Amino acid sequence: MLAQFTWQEFWLAVLLLTSLWYSGIILCYYRKELNLFLSKGSNSKEPLPHRWSDRVEEPNQKPEEHDGLLGISKPAEGTSTVSMGQISFGQDENAKSEQLGLIPDVLQELKEIFSIMEKEDGNKQDFFNMMEMVRAKYGQIGSNPRIVQINQFIAEHAPFHLSKEELENLWD
Structure with a gap:
């Protein structure tokens, strides 16, 4: 009986059965993702809902302004923040111009x-x-x-x- 099928018919049957199998898997387990993919990702940028989000407090500050858990660290005594133009290694002010x-x-x-x-x-x-x-x-x-x-x-x-x-x- 298998001798009656050609290789072309065999590969066509394998292709059809494989595509049916994976289509069934996608429809059963990945339906939401398929809908998002087909709708081109829906332009809303909302985060996904979480079960624990109602039990978490929202921060008062924006993430850019957050200073860490313990706040801003104090610089070492005698140090300061300066711009690149203020850095010099000479004692004499005229040294730079020279x-x-x-x-x-x-x-x-x-x-x-x-x-x-x-x-x-x-x-x-x-x-x-x-x-x-x-x-x-x-x-x-x-x-x-x-x-x-x-x-x-x-x-x-x-x-x-x-x-x-x-x-x-x-x-x-």
Whole structure:
């Protein structure tokens, strides 16, 4: 008798019986979920009712304002909350402006000059010619209290010897 059925008929029968079985299971056990699925989820965002909801007190505060069971914790003595702009690690108020201002710019120019001199095998006269451009660009640097550190940087990185008088006259 089984020889009279083709494979195509067999698979069609399996498909039909399987779909009938799962349809019966869905209709018996998942009827509410099926109704929600077919109605595209009903746009109401109500929470599901709970048996215990009538025995629970509603909180007086919104969840964003809730401070926890014990309230807000007290910060440690001597600490405070500050914004990112108020954080600094230097003792001197001018330290921040020096880090972001004139001195780093001049040092960067000097590094570029030394790099050019190294590539082109420059001499002392080439250095003084390039320093005229730096002096014109940063004329106010001569009165800066950190000019000693700049001159020391120049003396350490120059490929030739510079006397104290030459270093002092460099910014005049």
